[in-house]
Amino acid sequence: MPVDLDGVRAYFARGPLREDLLAAFIVSVLLIPQSLAYAMLAGLPAQIGLYASLLPLLAYAALGSSPVLGVGPVAVLALMIAQGLGELPAGVAPSEGALVLAAETGLILAIAAWLRLDALASLLSVPVLHGFETGATLAIAFSQLPVLLGSRAHGFDLPALWQDARQGGFDWHGLSALYGLGACAALLAARRWLAGTPGRLAPLLLLLGTIALAWHSDALSRGVALVGALPRLRLELGLPRLDGALWLALLPHALLVALMAYVSSLVVAESLARRRGEKVDARRELAGLAGANLLAAASGGMPVAGSFSRSVLLHDAGSRTRASGAFIAVFMALAMLLLAAPLAWLPKAVLAATIMVAVLSGLRFEPYRDAWRYAPAEGLLMLAVTALVLLVSVAAGLALGVLGSIALLLQRTARPHVALIGRVPGTEHYRNVDRHAVECLPGVLGLRIDESLLFTNARNLTEVVQGFLQQHAGTRRVVLLMSPVNNIDFSGLAALQELHQSLARQSVRLDLSEVKGPVLDRLRASGWQRWFKGQVYLSHHQGMMD
Structure with missing residues (x-):
């Protein structure tokens, strides 16, 4: 130099x-x-x-x-x-x-x-x-x-x-x-x-x-x-x-x-x-x-x-x-x-x-x-x-x-935070039902995952989602809002596949919305199309109304 x-x-x-x-x-x-x-x-x-x-x-x-x-x-x-x-x-x-x-x-x-x-x-x-x-x-x-x-x-x-x-x-x-x-x-x-x-x-x-x-x-x-x-x-x-x-x-x-x-x-x-x-x-x-x-x-x-x-x-x-x-x-x-x-x-x-x-x-x-x-x-x-x-x-x-x-850190991330979300009346915005006055569609369960899916928390994903299903009988579709998810490691991918299979056995379809580009690229590179039968929506509102 x-x-x-x-x-x-x-x-x-x-x-x-x-x-x-x-x-x-x-x-x-x-x-x-x-x-x-x-x-x-x-x-x-x-x-x-x-x-x-x-x-x-x-x-x-x-x-x-x-x-x-x-x-x-x-x-x-x-x-x-x-x-x-x-x-x-x-x-x-x-x-x-x-x-x-x-x-x-x-x-x-x-x-x-x-x-x-x-x-x-x-x-x-x-x-x-x-x-x-x-x-x-x-x-x-x-x-x-x-x-x-x-x-x-x-x-x-x-x-x-x-x-x-x-x-x-x-x-x-x-x-x-x-x-x-x-x-x-x-x-x-x-x-x-x-x-x-x-x-x-x-x-x-x-x-x-x-x-x-x-x-x-x-x-x-x-x-x-x-x-x-x-x-x-x-x-x-x-x-x-x-x-x-x-x-x-x-x-x-x-x-x-x-x-x-x-x-x-x-x-x-x-x-x-x-x-x-x-x-x-x-x-x-x-x-x-x-x-x-x-x-x-x-x-x-x-x-x-x-x-x-x-x-x-x-x-x-x-x-x-x-x-x-x-x-x-x-x-x-x-x-x-x-x-x-x-x-x-x-x-x-x-x-x-x-x-x-x-x-x-x-x-x-x-x-x-x-x-x-x-x-x-x-x-x-x-x-x-x-x-x-x-x-x-x-x-x-x-x-x-x-x-x-x-x-x-492990204790805080051991269980992924998943929120049940509904539509704010008159808008296309979706918020936590426990914090806002929102509308929920019958038969469609909107959930938001609030952190990345990593080995520290991924194994509990199916258990958390199943807990919401037990409270909402008659659910035909689950739409996961993925905008807060910045990364999915191999353990997270396995957990997502396990959730998909678990819902399929109950005749419930799993859809995703607002998946970030880098996360979606990794999912596609893994060949997830072989087992994922749901839809990926550009916006969560579109996924809920489909």
Whole structure:
């Protein structure tokens, strides 16, 4: 594909270069504490979060489709990574496991893009996604509470955290707690009273202020846990550990990480695209995330996805193109070169505060109430997913969500909705007899099938129609209005043939009306004329009056 040199010149001359540079600078300075915090949340050395915020951004800028999706370490994935790395075989360092997990995630997403599996996003319904995010948010907050207070207890779900606290005692360190709680108060105050650029820069100012305070007061000698010295910026490109047993052990976790990374990123990208009047290419999002994770695996990083907070910030800061992601990577590299020494004095309690304030700011419980009012079964599934994520594991909650969504779908479609319809007086319109005042013809039964005939519901078609026949003795013809039917699979074809034969044995003729063109083409291609003896009418009114 040739490079549009005129477009490149226009971009640097009078295009959106200035907006992209400004947006990248604002986001990159805030990305430093966030990247450190999420690596720590995943149980990894802090610098891995920084490495995951460099080359992966270049890959997404080249392959993705959203101009504002901020790719990098994210809180929910960090929690999933932590739980996956907790099951590593003996002798495998967490950083090695993270590289393998990122490589597997990238390969899974690349295969999905190649196979055009964009519909993967539909595996997680809105109730499941919200239940999962709420459970993960609470789990993250609880996991950071000991760090915030300077306690040695740790765990990534409530039972593990409670067990560790009971065994070792939930001790806490006064000065560390002061740093953590003070940082929380400062961040919350900034969110409430500072708007615009000052509000956006508040986390960075807090970071620099606590670093200076910790250094001036020699916080390390007073027992405050610090981030510690970071290694010098040294991206060593290479393959992750090639150990078949390790790759196999992490594969189930990689499948869940890949699914969550894609679904959550696509939700963020599409929501911001709607605000901007733009479109997002779902397949290119798969490709962009695949490239980002593969480069993370090759450059000492961890699995990455699109971050809601970072993406909103890019949008608000005025990002115009995906080039802002490449600029962020450059600014991040400069920051690592210039700020490595000062960051060693950053208290871990302050990082925990930035995580807790960031994740809890998006916590909402209204969807539980709304889902319960509209669809109690979906509200119950939402609550169950939240509880399982919080009390068992992220993997268990995600698995329940996918299986629960499928089960609800099957339950809703297991019995096709068939309505008895009659003519609205003086018109050629036909409506449900239970909802409208209509006229019905003696001896002719008009029925409307309100969904496609698929393997999930087709076997009950004959039973449903026979139920109407029992209530209308003397019926000579049944006319099925097929306009709502978009598809008939082989099970549906078999059910239609069974209904035809069942009615024929009762000397009742089966006719169809308003069959959609593609559906009728498939029926004809199957040779259904061999057994179908009824008529196919262009309009339902014609079929009823014939």
